[in-house]
Amino acid sequence: MKERSLRGKVAIVGVGETTYYKHGRAPDSEFALALQAILRACEDAGIDPRRIDGFASYSNDRNDPSRLAAALGLPELRFSNMQWGGGGGGGSAAVGNGAAAIAAGLADCVIVFRALAQGQFQRFGTALPAATVSGEAALTFPYGLISPAQRFAMRVMRYLHEHGIPREAQRAIALASYHHAQSNPRAVMYGRPLTAEDYDASRFIVEPFRLFDCCMENDGAAALVLVPADQARETRHRPAYLLGVAQGSEYRNAARGHNAPLYPTSSFTTVAPHLYEMAGVGPADVDVVQSYENFTGGVLMSLVEHGFFSAAEASEFLTPDNLLAPHGKLPLNTSGGNLAECYMHGLELVIEAVRQLRGESTSQVPDARVSMVISGPMVTPVSSLILAEGDVL
């Protein structure tokens, strides 16, 4: 193991979320939702909220740590961190940033959080751009290439072409999320099952994405409590230890106007090897995966880049049976994920990864000991992490 590593040094000891709402339906302000999620995570951990001394978030979360610290009456604020980049690419990175602060002695109890009430602000999928655009937007918006779905369909179309993967390979990913949501009373799509026929009959948003290949947009908040590993045993639940975390993207991923040299990737080709190196495990050791579904094609690419199967094997591997808890080869998005639990910008995926290690998932994988989260495919930077039970350390 490398000397400079976060492996085993920090644990997630509390998780909390608000009720998850349909877009625009939250009865409370976004800031109040953030506070509710943070207090629930502290209660779950069994710790006094006044112990919090740091915050980490991502994707330009609007809820400033200084305001949170004032609102919560924290004795002091020692760490406040925002991961650069949009989309959900920072979900795992924010955990890594908080953990790094703890391991380095900058803070003792860090909250990782995300709060989103787009009804009170602006939606991602229908954001109305200005009448005049410049920079990268000038190269794409006038041609009707505006939304995230439109931006990433171009990558996925090329990927499917290069590897001869039928569009239907994306379907199993959507079906797995909806299947798992039917066991999860928190899920926005609880009681709203999806069949293969429903999927096939759904309208195209932008080829190759149908409606059910695209994430929801929701209101809510989610939070995690991070403490040093040596303090983790004093808390209420079995700790989820951080085994590895990595963030970034490969060579010139952000070259403007769709000019990334390795264009059809989910941006993890360099990130995933760093993740495994720190964690000291490989894909075969991973018991359950939560992989951010902005669009199902990105999940497909992420799973390939994290070594679960090759692009050539994707079509064969991606069947609902293989992706379902409890006994699939690779149980995927076991809470329903962004497609069917809640688009909590992927932080709900980290919570679910913790619940799997505690044995508390509504679609539990028996004896899950190593639990992975993949955050925000195709944006840059992206990030991923691996959590484990104490006996894996």
Next chain:
Amino acid sequence: MDGTHYMPAGLPAPAAEADGLDAPYWEGTRRGELWIQRCRACAGWQWGPEWICHRCLSFDLGWERVEGTGRIYSWERVWHPVHPALKGQPPYLVVLVELPHADNARMIGNLLGDPHQEVRIGTAVKAVFEPHDEAKVPYTLVHWRPDDR
């Protein structure tokens, strides 16, 4: 789709960046020409534009005219309207075209013709310049059509 323009009126209009980085590109399109960056120090092509050459780190970047021919690298057919100007409109095609004469630099544009046409990656295409002289600040978009040569 009003006969002279592929996309309906009301979509965002492009403007050169305030710092001047991409001005030669937009000025070129007004003359019906494609101009992209080429490093004077190492002769490497670069697109999109940046203030430094990513190969040799020279700031001495020039611009060169490129032949408006390429091939389709990727594509998409857009059905869901994400902008008020697109409401009630038929689907449209967006293509990512690579330019073999400029080290496979890629450009986004619309593929002209029937929006329901079958699109094949690798198809040879030719640039079609679409002036918007009516705009407050006139500009020209660059579309593509199959090159039957």
